[in-house]
Amino acid sequence: MAEETVSQDQSTNKLVWTDSWSVGIPILDKQNKELMVTINHLHQVYADKYEKEDILTIIHQLYSYCTTHTSAEENILRGRKSEFLEFQEIHHAIFLDYIIEVEQKVSQGNLEVVSELLDFLNTWWNEHILKIDRDSLL
Numbered sequence: 001m002a003e004e005t006v007s008q009d010q011s012t013n014k015l016v017w018t019d020s021w022s023v024g025i026p027i028l029d030k031q032n033k034e035l036m037v038t039i040n041h042l043h044q045v046y047a048d049k050y051e052k053e054d055i056l057t058i059i060h061q062l063y064s065y066c067t068t069h070t071s072a073e074e075n076i077l078r079g080r081k082s083e084f085l086e087f088q089e090i091h092h093a094i095f096l097d098y099i100i101e102v103e104q105k106v107s108q109g110n111l112e113v114v115s116e117l118l119d120f121l122n123t124w125w126n127e128h129i130l131k132i133d134r135d136s137l138l
Contacts, residue, residue, distance in 0.1 A: 014040040021130060023137040025076065031069040032129055038062060039121050046114055052106060055114055059103045062121075066096050077136060084136035091128060 015036045022029050038061045045054050070092035077085040098120060105113045 014043065015125065021134075023133055025137060028069070028073055028076070028133075028137070031065065031072065032133075035062075035065050035069070035129070036125070038065065039118075039125065042114075042118060042121070046118060050111075050114075052109065052111060055106050055111065056103065059099060059106060059117075062099050063096070063103070066092070066099060070096070073133070073137075082136060084132075088132070088136055091132065095124065095128075 017033055017036055021032070023032070038058060041061075042055075042058045045058065070088075074085060074089060074092065077088055102113050102117050
């Protein structure tokens with residue numbers, strides 16, 4: 001499989017969806033597009049003057065995405081009796097634990113973690129969504 005990397009509009013630093021990123025399951029693609037929108041929103045908020053509440057709202061969106069998306073994805077893999085299920089469950093738990101950790105830090109006023117969160121999300125998109133998910137689901 002050809003290696004995909006994040007496509008970004010260099011003038012805005014936004015992720016731009018391409019059909020080559022599809023995992024072939026419409027509900028999962030829709031959820032991944034929603035994640036992409038959330039990541040883009042976080043980039044925009046981070047670039048502008050932002051408040052703790054702005055970041056917490058986005059973190060809550062990430063938490064919601066994670067619980068909804070990972071449940072759907074794991075159910076599909078479970079139904080297929082996929083060898084990737086356990087690996088995916090571990091990665092999903094890492095994502096969720098990290099989001100919870102960042103939420104706690106931001107709630108305590110530590111906004112320095114926002115740049116780390118952006119790095120984490122960009123890596124997640126490149127390494128998990130575009131590689132692991134595609135390998136597991138296609």
